Amino acid sequence: MTLLLQILLAFGTLSLLAIGGANAVLPEMHRLVVEVHGWMDDATFSQLFALAQAAPGPNILAASVMGWHIAGPAGMAMATIGMLLPAAILAYGMQGLTHRLRGNTWLKPAQFGLVPLAVGLIAGSGVIMAQAAGTNLLSFVIIGVSTVFVWRTKYSPLWVLAGGGALGLLLL
Amino acid sequence: MDKVPGRIELFLGYAKIGLLGFGGVGPWSRHVIVEERKWLSERDYAEVLGLGQILPGPNVGNASVMIGRRFHGLAGSLLATSGLYIGPLCILVILSILYELYGTRPGVAPFMQGVAAAAAGMVIGTAIKMGQNLRPPPELILVGLLAVAGAAFLRLPLPLIVVVLAPLGIWLSLRRSWQRAP
Numbered sequence: 001m002t003l004l005l006q007i008l009l010a011f012g013t014l015s016l017l018a019i020g021g022a023n024a025v026l027p028e029m030h031r032l033v034v035e036v037h038g039w040m041d042d043a044t045f046s047q048l049f050a051l052a053q054a055a056p057g058p059n060i061l062a063a064s065v066m067g068w069h070i071a072g073p074a075g076m077a078m079a080t081i082g083m084l085l086p087a088a089i090l091a092y093g094m095q096g097l098t099h100r101l102r103g104n105t106w107l108k109p110a111q112f113g114l115v116p117l118a119v120g121l122i123a124g125s126g127v128i129m130a131q132a133a134g135t136n137l138l139s140f141v142i143i144g145v146s147t148v149f150v151w152r153t154k155y156s157p158l159w160v161l162a163g164g165g166a167l168g169l170l171l172l
Numbered sequence: 173m174d175k176v177p178g179r180i181e182l183f184l185g186y187a188k189i190g191l192l193g194f195g196g197v198g199p200w201s202r203h204v205i206v207e208e209r210k211w212l213s214e215r216d217y218a219e220v221l222g223l224g225q226i227l228p229g230p231n232v233g234n235a236s237v238m239i240g241r242r243f244h245g246l247a248g249s250l251l252a253t254s255g256l257y258i259g260p261l262c263i264l265v266i267l268s269i270l271y272e273l274y275g276t277r278p279g280v281a282p283f284m285q286g287v288a289a290a291a292a293g294m295v296i297g298t299a300i301k302m303g304q305n306l307r308p309p310p311e312l313i314l315v316g317l318l319a320v321a322g323a324a325f326l327r328l329p330l331p332l333i334v335v336v337l338a339p340l341g342i343w344l345s346l347r348r349s350w351q352r353a354p
Contacts, residue, residue, distance in 0.1 A: 017330045018228045019338075026295075027323040028330035047281075050288040051267055056193045057260020058230040064261060068268040076268070080261065084253070087229025091237040092249055094227055098238075106346060113345030114226050116312040117337045119302045120319025126296030127324035133288040142286055146293025151300045160290045168286020169279060 003071055004078050010037065011063050011082030018087060022059035024118055026125030029063070039070045046132040054161055060084070138171050175210050179244055179251055185209055186236055186255030197256070201232045205239070212239070232256070309348055315341045 010032050018025035026049070033039050040048070048069055052062035060083055067079025101107055126147075134140050146160040177185060185204055192200045202221075205211050212220070217235075220242075224234030233256060240252030274280050303316065319337055322328045 016228050017334065019226065019334060022230060025330065027327070031327065031329065046288040047284040050284055050291045051271060052264065053291045053294070054287060055260055055263045055267055057190045057257065058193070058197050058233055060230045060233065061257070061260055061264055064264055065268055076265070084229070084233065084257070087227065087234065088237050088253060090227050091224065091229065091234035092241060094223055095238040095241045098223065109345045109349035110342050111226050113312070113342035114338060115306060116308055116316035117319050117334065117341050119299055119306070120316035121323055122302070123296060123299035124320045124323030126292055126299055127320065129288065129292035129295060133285065133292045135285070139285060139289040142289035143293040146290040147297040147300070150294045150297030157294045160294060161287050164286040164290025165283045166286065168282040168289070172282035172285055
């Protein structure tokens with residue numbers, strides 16, 4: 001019970017911090033789940049995140065997979081509710097505010113001021129994932145190729161995920 | 173002209189977005205809502221998405237709450253959001269069970285290691301791509317780099333990073349817009 005409550009609280013807090021979505025909150029998720037609570041180790045964390053990436057749907061559902069790993073179906077329910085509900089309530093309220101604020105000239109530049117924070121946090125999560133996943137030369141090659149593939153092409157990232165898995169299976 | 177979706181259509185449209193969204197739901201959300209079903213114009217959709225971006229949570233998830241409310245109030249928000257998450261959650265349940273059952277088998281760990289490395293590159297590549305497309309001015313690029321350093325190298329707690337860098341970014345961005353149009 002206490003564990004489920006802890007999961008709900010941990011992911012509920014993350015929910016309100018996740019400006020920029022799952023990737024932005026990844027460093028904090030890692031800090032809470034691995035360093036603060038000790039619910040899993042580094043390798044499991046990056047593998048579970050990869051598992052969530054391989055499935056369709058919003059990447060924020062990485063929280064659900066971690067919840068399942070920590071405490072089974074109930075853990076998944078708590079992590080998912082915690083991750084989705086607080087942010088959804090805010091978004092619901094924001095829809096009501098939209099009309100009142102529309103037409104203010106300061107709104108769009110103010111919004112754009114949050115963009116570097118969001119993008120910077122995405123990059124930061126990528127670096128943290130690379131630090132956890134980069135255990136040998138081949139994994140650094142996969143990281144590099146995948147970075148360039150996603151950056152320079154418009155093909156589905158599913159290709160590099162599958163390719164990375166296949167290479168790992170054959171060579172690691 | 174916008175076509176107002178019925179409640180069931182709203183749910184089904186979002187279910188499609190969730191299930192097709194391999195590697196992220198962003199592109200599919202726009203495709204289904206703007207091009208395929210014409211619920212919103214390109215401009216309207218971009219505005220909702222922009223708002224979803226500054227709120228915590230996934231931007232597409234926030235957009236589903238707002239678009240749902242716009243068409244059918246609270247019921248619409250619940251239908252759109254549950255549609256978006258229900259399919260992927262079912263798949264994740266299956267994947268989690270498989271991982272628990274076979275996660276320790278030989279071959280699974282190297283495979284997942286390879287996927288994890290590719291996923292790391294995918295996230296870094298996405299960030300570079302976004303930075304490139306958005307073309308922020310130099311002082312905002314600096315804010316972005318500070319966010320990278322704080323999160324990845326100093327390992328500071330996210331609330332601290334947000335509390336310091338969000339006001340800084342907003343202030344720098346507003347200052348630039350005032351200089352441009354005094």
